[in-house]
Amino acid sequence: MKQSIPKNKKSTIFNNLKTANLAFQNIYPGDTPERQPVHTVYGGANLFKYNTAESLGKVALNSLKTYAPNFVVFAKAFGLQGNEDLPKAKKEIKKLLKKFQKATPEKRNNLPGQLAFNIYEKVINKLETEAVEDFRIDFEDGFGNRSDEEEDATAEQAALEVAKGMKSKTLPPYIGIRIKPFTEEMKERGLQTLDIFLSTLLTETKGKLPRNFVVMLPKVTITEQVLALVQFFVILEKENGLKDGELKMEMMVETTQSIMAPDGTNPLRRFVLAAQGRLIACHFGTYDYTASCNITAKYQTMDHPVCDFAHHMTKVALAHTGIWLSDGATNIMPVGPHRGKELSKKQKKENLEVVHRAWRQGYDHVRHSLWNGFYQGWDLNPAQLPMRYAAVFAFFLESIDDATMRLKTFVEKAARASLIGDVFDDAATGQGLLNYFLRALNSGAISEKEILATGLTLDEIRSRSFLKILEGRNKK
Numbered sequence: 001m002k003q004s005i006p007k008n009k010k011s012t013i014f015n016n017l018k019t020a021n022l023a024f025q026n027i028y029p030g031d032t033p034e035r036q037p038v039h040t041v042y043g044g045a046n047l048f049k050y051n052t053a054e055s056l057g058k059v060a061l062n063s064l065k066t067y068a069p070n071f072v073v074f075a076k077a078f079g080l081q082g083n084e085d086l087p088k089a090k091k092e093i094k095k096l097l098k099k100f101q102k103a104t105p106e107k108r109n110n111l112p113g114q115l116a117f118n119i120y121e122k123v124i125n126k127l128e129t130e131a132v133e134d135f136r137i138d139f140e141d142g143f144g145n146r147s148d149e150e151e152d153a154t155a156e157q158a159a160l161e162v163a164k165g166m167k168s169k170t171l172p173p174y175i176g177i178r179i180k181p182f183t184e185e186m187k188e189r190g191l192q193t194l195d196i197f198l199s200t201l202l203t204e205t206k207g208k209l210p211r212n213f214v215v216m217l218p219k220v221t222i223t224e225q226v227l228a229l230v231q232f233f234v235i236l237e238k239e240n241g242l243k244d245g246e247l248k249m250e251m252m253v254e255t256t257q258s259i260m261a262p263d264g265t266n267p268l269r270r271f272v273l274a275a276q277g278r279l280i281a282c283h284f285g286t287y288d289y290t291a292s293c294n295i296t297a298k299y300q301t302m303d304h305p306v307c308d309f310a311h312h313m314t315k316v317a318l319a320h321t322g323i324w325l326s327d328g329a330t331n332i333m334p335v336g337p338h339r340g341k342e343l344s345k346k347q348k349k350e351n352l353e354v355v356h357r358a359w360r361q362g363y364d365h366v367r368h369s370l371w372n373g374f375y376q377g378w379d380l381n382p383a384q385l386p387m388r389y390a391a392v393f394a395f396f397l398e399s400i401d402d403a404t405m406r407l408k409t410f411v412e413k414a415a416r417a418s419l420i421g422d423v424f425d426d427a428a429t430g431q432g433l434l435n436y437f438l439r440a441l442n443s444g445a446i447s448e449k450e451i452l453a454t455g456l457t458l459d460e461i462r463s464r465s466f467l468k469i470l471e472g473r474n475k476k
Contacts, residue, residue: 028320033464035442037134044142050165053172057131060385075116134174159200176214182225202240221257226274254285268317286328302365327369329378334358366391396440407433430466
């Protein structure tokens with residue numbers, strides 16, 4: 001068969017293309033298969049204790065059992081799929097609850113509200129075992145502007161509490177601090193808090209950081225703010241005996257300037273480069289961002305169109321770079337207006353209505369984030385945790401059967417194509433399907449046993465890599 005292109009010319013062009021392709025892959029390695037927390041709880045640094053995560057879990061569980069004492073109330077509060085088929089009368093609810101208690105797992109599938117029952121049980125288990133996945137000890141908005149003496153003392157005390165939590169193993173899987181921004185007015189204060197906190201912590205722990213520790217830099221507007229933090233990281237690592245690159249950072253996307261630079265370009269990629277491999281996540285700041293867009297307080301919500309614009313700009317700028325993206329928070333707290341043990345029926349009813357209304361609004365906001373591909377968000381109050389997990393679990397479980405069939409079919413086709421020598425160049429889609437299950441697994445929505453329905457083995461699931469799964473199957 002005659003070919004018109006000389007081999008030496010083809011080789012030269014393809015070598016140049018190889019260089020470009022590899023450079024592109026280096027910039028866009030794809031989404032990391034590592035576990036990403038589904039939320040971050042922000043709490044004032046002055047309130048942080050070594051067992052704060054456990055305490056928040058107990059408050060969250062109490063809120064759930066007080067305002068959703070069974071899965072029927074839970075389903076109607078959140079408008080879960082199939083809630084309209086559930087009874088409203090107390091007697092009928094009791095009958096249905098007894099049926100669920102007596103039925104085997106297989107027979108429960110035929111009862112009305114099975115999905116809601118499943119989600120409710122999983123939420124309770126999550127709150128009992130790992131209510132807080134990620135916690136940010138907040139020295140910024142959650143702490144406010146205080147005297148230098150008070151913030152210095154708080155930074156030292158918070159570090160000692162973290163050290164105590166490390167020793168007693170009560171810290172959540174992910175933890176970090178949010179310092180004040182590196183603006184001209186606040187840069188000295190932000191650095192001083194970081195220095196005191198880290199120096200105290202590392203002295204107390206003999207040079208050990210908590211696992212998955214991160215420093216959050218808020219209100220980033222220019223590349224030099226990110227670079228400055230990285231430069232201080234280098235000094236702090238050297239002075240405290242840490243490994244090079246051990247300190248990691250996150251940044252807040254909460255200003256219009258972090259979406260559009262003065263030259264009319266999106267600066268997020270430049271921020272990533274300035275971080276020199278230390279940036280692991282970008283968190284959206286709903287209320288600072290909407291305020292910077294001149295949105296009045298009443299309409300500063302997570303699902304406002306200006307937020308969606310910023311979300312999509314961030315997603316486009318950082319997609320497939322391996323940088324985690326997190327949405328912001330709902331500022332409507334699900335807390336009843338009436339406190340105390342001796343409440344009237346009217347007061348209890350008002351509390352219930354307020355909490356359910358706030359839960360539903362927060363639930364809708366989280367679902368909006370998930371729909372937009374943001375799998376993490378903020379929580380500001382433990383009473384929001386039932387809402388967070390209800391939304392996350394429902395999001396995954398409502399479509400689990402379809403996703404199971406898609407992944408099973410996709411893996412079989414990909415493995416067969418590779419085995420017979422056909423070109424298969426859609427690993428990103430396969431990893432995306434696998435990531436759906438990994439996210440569901442990490443959040444507690446499903447168990448490893450439930451993923452086995454995809455036809456994958458536990459070892460394949462734990463590899464967290466679609467390419468490794470293909471490679472392993474092709475060797476057999």
